[in-house]
Amino acid sequence: RKEVEQDPGPFNVPEGATVAFNCTYSNSASQSFFWYRQDCRKEPKLLMSVYSSGNEDGRFKAQLNRASQYISLLIRDSKLSDSATYLCVVRRSSASKIIFGSGTRLSIRP
Amino acid sequence: GAVVSQHPSWVICKSGTSVKIECRSLDFQATTMFWYRQFPKQSLMLMATSNEGSKATYEQGVEKDKFLINHASLTLSTLTVTSAHPEDSSFYICSAEAPGTGGYEQYFGPGTRLTVT
Numbered sequence: 001r002k003e004v005e006q007d008p009g010p011f012n013v014p015e016g017a018t019v020a021f022n023c024t025y026s027n028s029a030s031q032s033f034f035w036y037r038q039d040c041r042k043e044p045k046l047l048m049s050v051y052s053s054g055n056e057d058g059r060f061k062a063q064l065n066r067a068s069q070y071i072s073l074l075i076r077d078s079k080l081s082d083s084a085t086y087l088c089v090v091r092r093s094s095a096s097k098i099i100f101g102s103g104t105r106l107s108i109r110p
Numbered sequence: 111g112a113v114v115s116q117h118p119s120w121v122i123c124k125s126g127t128s129v130k131i132e133c134r135s136l137d138f139q140a141t142t143m144f145w146y147r148q149f150p151k152q153s154l155m156l157m158a159t160s161n162e163g164s165k166a167t168y169e170q171g172v173e174k175d176k177f178l179i180n181h182a183s184l185t186l187s188t189l190t191v192t193s194a195h196p197e198d199s200s201f202y203i204c205s206a207e208a209p210g211t212g213g214y215e216q217y218f219g220p221g222t223r224l225t226v227t
Contacts (some may be wrong), residue, residue, distance in 0.1 A: 034215065043203050044154065049210065064137040087153070089216075098216060104155040106216070 003022045003027055004090050006101035014109055017078050023088030032091040033064055034074050038103065039083040044087055047073075050090045075106075083108045112138050112208035123194055124227055127142035130190045131222045133204030139184035140206035144216070145177075147202045162186040194226040 006023045015020050025033075033050035048055060050071050054063040071090075074080040075082055088101035113136040123129050124218075133143055141162045146154040157178055159167040166179035178190040191198055203221040207214045 004183060032214075041201070041223075043221045046210075046215055046217065049215065097156060100154050100156075 001026060002040045004088055004099045004101040005028055006086075006088050006104050008104060009048050009106035010103060010107055012109060013078060014016075015078060017104065017108075018074065018076050019078055020072055020074045021086055021088075021106075022070050022072050023101050024068075025088075025090045025099075026069070027090070027092060028066075028069060029092050030090045032071075032098075033095055034089040034091075034098075034101040035062055035071075036089055038087055039084050041070070045100050047086070065095075078108050080105060080110065111204070112136075112214065112215075112217040114217050114219040116204055117123050118222060119220060120223040120225075122227060124224045125195055126193055128190055128192045129194055129224060131204075131224075133187045133189070133206070133219050134205045135185045135208070135217075138206075138208045140187075140208070141184060142207050143187040144205045145179065145187075145189050146203045147163055148203060148221075154203065157189075159208050162187075193209065194224070195225045199224055199226045200215065200223060201226055 004025050017045045035047040036044040037047045038044040044081050050062040050064045063072045085103040085105050086105045089098050091098045115134045117132045143160040145157045148154045155167050157172045160179045160181040162181045168174045181187040201221050204214040205218045
C-alpha cells in the first residue's frame with residue numbers, strides 16, 4: 001500500500017462546478033500536509049498548506065481529518081485555469097522527507 | 111514565496127556523456143535540497159536528499175555513482191548524470207526548503223528536461 005494515495009482521476013467537470021478531491025495517508029505520525037498543483041510539463045507549485053483547523057484561500061478550501069487520516073481539497077466555482085494535476089503531499093516531521101501522492105488530474109471544460 | 115532556479119531548462123546529450131544540472135535558491139539559504147525525477151504521466155520520485163557540506167542521501171534503487179550530487183554552498187546544489195543513457199531521459203526537478211506558514215515548505219525549481227539520444 002502506498003503511503004499517500006489519491007484518486008488519479010481524471011475529473012472532467014464544467015466551468016463553475018464545485019469539485020472535491022480526497023487523499024489518504026497511512027502513517028498516523030504524519031504531521032504536515034500540503035496540496036500542490038502541477039501543470040503539464042511544469043514544476044509543482046504550492047497551493048496551500050493544510051492545517052488541523054482547516055483553511056481557505058479564495059475558492060480553495062482544504063481540510064484535514066486526522067482520525068480517518070485523510071485530507072481533502074475543495075474547489076468552488078472552478079475556472080478553466082484550474083485544469084492541472086493536484087498533488088497531495090505528506091510529511092512525518094520537520095526533519096523527514098515529504099511523500100507525494102500520485103496526483104489527481106482535473107480538467108475543466110467550458 | 112521562495113524562488114528556486116534550475117539550469118539548464120532543457121538539454122539534449124549523446125549517450126555516454128555527462129550532464130550537470132544546477133539548482134539554486136535565489137532569495138534564501140537552503141541547507142537541504144531535494145532532487146526528483148518524473149517520467150511522463152507519473153508522479154515525482156525522490157532520488158536523493160542533498161545536504162550542504164555533507165554527502166547526499168540516496169533513495170533505494172538510485173545509483174550514487176551515476177547521479178553525483180554536490181551541495182557546496184547554502185544556495186547551490188548540482189546533480190550530474192554520468193554516462194547518460196536514453197533511459198535516463200526524464201524531467202529532473204530540484205526543491206529547497208524554506209520556512210513558511212505551514213512549517214518548512216518545499217519550493218520547486220522549474221525543472222530540467224533531459225533527452226539522451
